[in-house]
Amino acid sequence: MYFPFLRGKQFELIALRELVSLPIDPTKVSPIVEPLKKNLNTIATAAKALNTIGVKVQLIVNPQYGDLKDKTNEILQFIAIQEASYGTDNLIPTFLIQTSSDFRSFHSFRTNPSWSGNPFSLIHLKQIPEVDQIVQFMAGAQVFANIIHVNQILALRRRFGRISSSLLADPFNRQLRNSDYLDLEDEFFSNDYLYYSEEGYAGFCDYLTIGSDFIEGGRLPYAVVIHLTYLDSGSGDIRIHHFISDTNYDDSDTAGKFYEALTKLVNFVDAHSIPETIAISKFKEYYDSQAYPGLGVVKKLSMMHHIELMQSVMK
Template sequence: MYFPFLRGKQFELIALRELVSLPLDSTKISPIVEPLKKNLNTIATAAKALKTLEVKVQLIVNPQYGDLKNKTEDLLNFITSQKASFGTDNLIPTFLIENSADFRLFYSFKTNPSYSGYPFSLIHQKQIPEVDQIVEYMTKGEVVANIIYVNQILALRRKFRGITSSLLADPFNRQLRNSDYLDNEDEFFSNDYLYYSEEGYAGFSDYLTIGSDFVEGGRLPYAVAIHLTYLDSGSGDIRIHHFLSDTNHDDSDTAGKFYEALIKLIKFIDNHKTPETLAIAKFKEYYESQAYPGLGVIKKLSIMHHIELMQSVMK
């Protein structure tokens, strides 16, 4: 199983909705969503669309950022109300475990009669003192996913003997400025999909072509970058190519800079005979029409392409 880790930004949620037409395979893909905005309508819409395919959404109920930080009960109420009102039962309460406060939230959930027998997922970012107590509350039938950040993988796997776990990594090599990607235009990204099963994991997760760093908005970039993952047919590795604009001396003409980067992307996929995903088809449309869709759409297409790629390479 692949768990793409998304934050609940508009274009990330639109990416999930548009991938329904692929269609997404519920036996291979289960997105993690960390909600950021108080208005949860976009998450509700995405969850309903994914429900048609029985795709589970691991919805983080103790987000680290945004309007819903410290609003766990509100998010749990949202999950139960979506199920009761619309039959949207594919939203799985998911707890980030980084400190003792996170454990207390999980403990409150597990000991609340209202949630007795309710399925849940855990994402362990650090090993905390209460880890043995967490194990006690992990009834097999209730745990949908038990995901461990790669830095903690060895220590926590020993704690979770007998409990099927998945791994979370952040292979995206984020740069301070887009222009810095010129130093590493083509990089290794990941090969977790090749080895996770034989290494005893139930699945794997990453932060796609976004990275784990939380970035809220920002000014217009001097350089436009399009990040595209692809399969290296020789090694079987997933690599990432960064397509950069050329005229990067100021923040003017973002549309022109996008087209400069897009020309390079189109040439690359033609030379490498890259299979056409939904996102690549859209990039080709923008190339033919010379239209500029906006930075949010570029990010959305990069996300869509990576998820479709991962689904296509998984057995």
């Protein structure tokens, strides 16, 4: 199974909602969402839409960033209300594990009678001293996913033994400035989908075409870049192409720079016979109309394309 890791920003949640029309296959894809804003209405809307097609959403209850950091009980209460009041029963409480404090939050959850029988997911970003206690708490529990960061994978897989685990990697090679992508316009992204099953993993996870770095807001860019993953039919690898604007001398005319990058994307897609996804179709509409939807929409389409691509290559 593929677990795309998204943060609960507006356009990331809209991306999930719009992929309902694909539709997302619940046997192949289960998104992870790390909430950032105190108002969880947009997450409720996305979860409700995905619930109509049976897709489980792993909602992080102890986020690292944003308004809800250290608000685990608040998020758990939100999950309970969504199920009890609205019938939205596809939200899976998910814990990031990287400190002893995270273990205490998980311990409280597992020993609370209100939650003791509910499925949950764990995402191990680091190995903590309480790992053996975590293994004990997982015994006999309904573990939806046990996901281990690639940096910890060898040590922790040995500790978990027979417990089914999945792999988390961050293959997006983030650059300091958008113009820096000119030096690596096309590069390897991942081939986890090819090998995860035969290597004994239940699934794999990535941070899509965003990367794991948390960046809040930002200034207008000198260069506009569109990131698009695609299947290399020769090797079977997933590669990523960065389409960069040309007139990158200052932060003016973002719309014009978008069209420069978009022209390169459309030419590349046509030249390499890239299958048309929902996102590529929208990119072509913007190209034909010479419309500029805003950088948030550009990021949304890049993520939508990646999720659709990964679903298409999953067996």
